[in-house]
Amino acid sequence: MKRLYHIAYQVEEIWHSLKEHKKRNLLTGFGVSWGIFILVLLVGAGNGLQKGVMVLFQDYTQNSFWIYGGQTNISKPGQNSGRHIRFKQQDISVLKSWYPEIEHTSPELRYNGKLLHSKSHSYQRFECYGINSSYFKIKTYNTSQGRYFNPLDDQQNRNIAIIGKDIAEGLFDKEDVVGRYFCMDGVWFQIIGVLAEKSLFSNNKRNIYIPFGTLQNHFFKDKSMNCFALSLKAENSARRFEESIKNYLSKNFRFDLEDKNAIYINNVQSSASSIKDLFKTINGFLWLVGFCLLLSGIVGVSNIMLVVVKERTQEIGIRKAIGASPKSILYMILNESIIITFISGITGLLAATLIVNLINLIIGDMISDSNSIFKGLDVNIPIAIGAIITLVISGAIAGLYPARKAASVLPIKAISSENP
Known part of the structure; x- marks a missing residue:
């Protein structure tokens, strides 16, 4: 007191x-x-x-990687410079079997289309990508309408598409577009989903996503790609995996490990x-x-x-x-x-x-x-x-x-x- x-x-x-x-x-x-x-x-x-x-x-899972093929710049015995590094679907399958820590993989094949049209409207200035059903588990886009791709869509190479908001409004005004059809450069596709709008720096409003095999069959003679994505299971180290996969790719695609132009690996976790x-x-x-x-x-x-x-x-x-x-x-x-x-x-x-x-x-x-x-x-x-x-x-x-x-x-x- x-x-x-x-x-x-x-x-x-x-x-x-x-x-x-x-x-x-x-x-x-x-x-x-x-x-x-x-x-x-x-x-x-x-x-x-x-x-x-x-x-x-936020558009990416934490342990995700985007791997881009480039052009070799260092010449050594058995490693010629000037080669373009391209990946095939089989390469991704072998890679997944080689690394049990990989959870999801998806190719990403870009197609520079010219014109979209529906029965009443046309649309230009869009970006089209060929992917598989695991893609949206690596890149976490949401749909405002409809659904994502499933493994059966991949296997059957269906003529279906998930489109961005601007494309949906441009082709069909503001109607419910799921189940409707549009034509891209002479090929008709059915819309199964519309992407929810994202931020300015991950703009998907003018994107179209089509099953990888479908896009290849209709628009590409070459069955290779220059980009694929993958994600790791949560308990694995992204930094260690990046070093390991770079070694693996340099041996399998015969480029020097010090060649910075051969491939580019975007380690999302490392960037964050x-x-x-x-x-x-x-x-x-x-x-x-x-x-x-x-x-x-x-x-x-x-x-x-x-x-x-x-x-x-x-x-x-x-x-x-x-x-x-x-x-x-x-x-x-x-x-x-x-x-x-x-x-x-x-x-x-x-x-x-x-x-x-x-x-x-x-x-x-x-x-x-x-x-x-x-x-x-x-x-x-x-x-x-x-x-x-x-x-x-x-x-x-x-x-x-x-x-x-x-x-x-x-x-x-x-x-x-x-x-x-």
């Missing part, structure tokens, strides 16, 4: 001291408030941008990790900028506490003369510094949170737009906790030197001194 009374007395004393110099304390606290305010806004903007960028990877690491660096820099602003406020608090110690020299001397310990004097100044910093920082934190919510409200349409890469400002709990911890530590550091100076004052010199 005595301890609680002592704490309450100290708080009341500090509050009385702060009220005596309102303007000075407000100006001192403004530097700290401004530092926290800018810190929260900067880190919040960085987190919002990171969320928008990471949306780009690189982006995350980049944003860690960016957020670290933003924290540094914010902390530097906060530091200027902390220096202001330290200077003001030095002034406070000088103004209260006689008071401190009297306290020590009647029995106050150096430790209690140190805590008195230190607590005052921490409270000034803490209150100022909480004010800045609340102001920043209010501004963040206001900005997100104003730009709500842009945030909700799937084509936007910026997903608003984000103030999360870790940032708030980190800011508060920074405040407490900063207040202690700011008041430490003035507090130690006050604690070292000799009572006789302090009592006989004159305040300015």
Whole structure:
């Protein structure tokens, strides 16, 4: 009970001291408030941008790979330069049997079509891909209407298609298009699904997907492809697999392992990790900028506490003369510094949170737009906790030197001194 009374007395004393110099304390606290305010806004903007960028990877399963054949550039015995690396369906089957960690595989054959038409409309500027039924387990597109391909569609090479939203509207206005037919360069296909719209950076509104064998039979004499996709089972390391499959392909397709032009492997997990690491660096820099602003406020608090110690020299001397310990004097100044910093920082934190919510409200349409890469400002709990911890530590550091100076004052010199 005595301890609680002592704490309450100290708080009341500090509050009385702060009220005596309102303007000075407000100006001192403004530097700290401004530092926290800018810190929260900067880190919040960085987190919002990171969320928008990471949306780009939501179209893919975590352990997915896209392997593209290129042209050899290094010539060695048995390895001629200038060869085009092309893959066949059989290569993918052998690869899957060789690596039990592979879960799904799919070819991806691109066809540059010229014209689509239905009975009443025509459409140009589209992209057509030949794939199999596992494709949409690797690339996680959703359908707004209809269904995906199934293994029977692959086996029977059916004339069916899954199309994008723009193509559906362009050929059939806004009618229900599942089950209807369209013609691509003289071949008729039945629509079994319509893709749900995705973000600007994974635009599928003008895409057409057709069973791989169907596309080959109608439009290609060459039965090879320059791209295929695969995904790993969850427990496997994507980085180790990338190294292993590159070794495997270099031996089977006879190109030098150091030849960067022979094949390109897009390791989605590795790309996502690189982006995350980049944003860690960016957020670290933003924290540094914010902390530097906060530091200027902390220096202001330290200077003001030095002034406070000088103004209260006689008071401190009297306290020590009647029995106050150096430790209690140190805590008195230190607590005052921490409270000034803490209150100022909480004010800045609340102001920043209010501004963040206001900005997100104003730009709500842009945030909700799937084509936007910026997903608003984000103030999360870790940032708030980190800011508060920074405040407490900063207040202690700011008041430490003035507090130690006050604690070292000799009572006789302090009592006989004159305040300015």
